[in-house]
Amino acid sequence: MVNKDNLSKQDKDKIFNGELLPHANALYNFAYSLVFSEAKAEDLVQEAFLKAYRFIHSFEPGSNAKAWLFQILKNAFINDYRKNSRQPQKVDFEEFKDKNQLEKQASSIDITQDVYTHMLGDEVTNALNRLPVDFRVAIILSDLEGFTYEEIAKISDIPIGTVRSRLFRARNLMKEELREYAKEAGFKEMR
Amino acid sequence: MKKSHDCKEVVEQFNMLLDGSLNPKQEQDVMCELQRCMHCLQEYNLEEKYRNFVKEKVEKKCPTESFIGKLKDCIKGL
Numbered sequence: 001m002v003n004k005d006n007l008s009k010q011d012k013d014k015i016f017n018g019e020l021l022p023h024a025n026a027l028y029n030f031a032y033s034l035v036f037s038e039a040k041a042e043d044l045v046q047e048a049f050l051k052a053y054r055f056i057h058s059f060e061p062g063s064n065a066k067a068w069l070f071q072i073l074k075n076a077f078i079n080d081y082r083k084n085s086r087q088p089q090k091v092d093f094e095e096f097k098d099k100n101q102l103e104k105q106a107s108s109i110d111i112t113q114d115v116y117t118h119m120l121g122d123e124v125t126n127a128l129n130r131l132p133v134d135f136r137v138a139i140i141l142s143d144l145e146g147f148t149y150e151e152i153a154k155i156s157d158i159p160i161g162t163v164r165s166r167l168f169r170a171r172n173l174m175k176e177e178l179r180e181y182a183k184e185a186g187f188k189e190m191r
Numbered sequence: 192m193k194k195s196h197d198c199k200e201v202v203e204q205f206n207m208l209l210d211g212s213l214n215p216k217q218e219q220d221v222m223c224e225l226q227r228c229m230h231c232l233q234e235y236n237l238e239e240k241y242r243n244f245v246k247e248k249v250e251k252k253c254p255t256e257s258f259i260g261k262l263k264d265c266i267k268g269l
Contacts, residue, residue, distance in 0.1 A: 050269075121250045144246060
């Protein structure tokens with residue numbers, strides 16, 4: 001059995017190339033959605049991979065490499081960008097003014113068939129990118145990357161209950177953005 | 192006795208179902224509840240459609256090949 005504290009360079013490279021590197025595309029997409037800059041996204045991804053390589057002995061081959069990498073990248077983002085550069089929008093859920101209204105609308109925000117048929121990727125991407133960062137991250141991790149509540153809780157360092165409520169609000173905000181777009185573009189309201 | 196149908200609870204449950212967070216038995220229970228209420232079934236179908244729509248339409252950014260090459264070189268040099 002290989003002593004994980006004394007992995008050879010060859011062992012490390014094998015794990016890196018076989019289990020970590022295949023997630024580069026998803027990781028880059030996540031990084032870009034946090035910083036909206038190709039150069040900064042590359043810096044973040046590189047930092048995350050280098051950190052993962054440094055701590056590769058703590059990774060259990062065959063376990064969830066993607067969630068581990070996303071967690072490392074999210075932490076790097078918080079350390080590098082939240083403190084120093086342009087402060088991304090912070091969400092204070094308690095101060096969220098439209099909270100009650102939003103919850104009342106929960107099951108009544110729907111998108112018309114026209115929108116599903118005609119809305120372009122750019123417009124949907126813009127709607128997502130307009131969301132506050134914590135909501136955006138929730139949608140990316142769940143709806144685009146397919147992480148479970150448990151994995152999102154670990155990556156985002158929040159309780160599972162918060163994951164669920166954040167997803168609920170994030171999706172409603174996203175639907176609201178799409179509906180606003182639909183109205184402006186002249187699509188018919190379904191109800 | 193069969194539990195009374197609570198639309199709010201079913202909406203919450205089918206969201207968890209779509210998020211892949213229910214076990215097979217719970218999934219089956221939700222599907223049964225959906226068959227009992229047209230309104231819930233309609234909401235479920237709309238939500239499913241919305242989820243697929245977002246997944247399909249949101250643009251995914253990919254790293255350049257040169258970046259991946261640089262990254263590999265970086266790791267090789269460690």
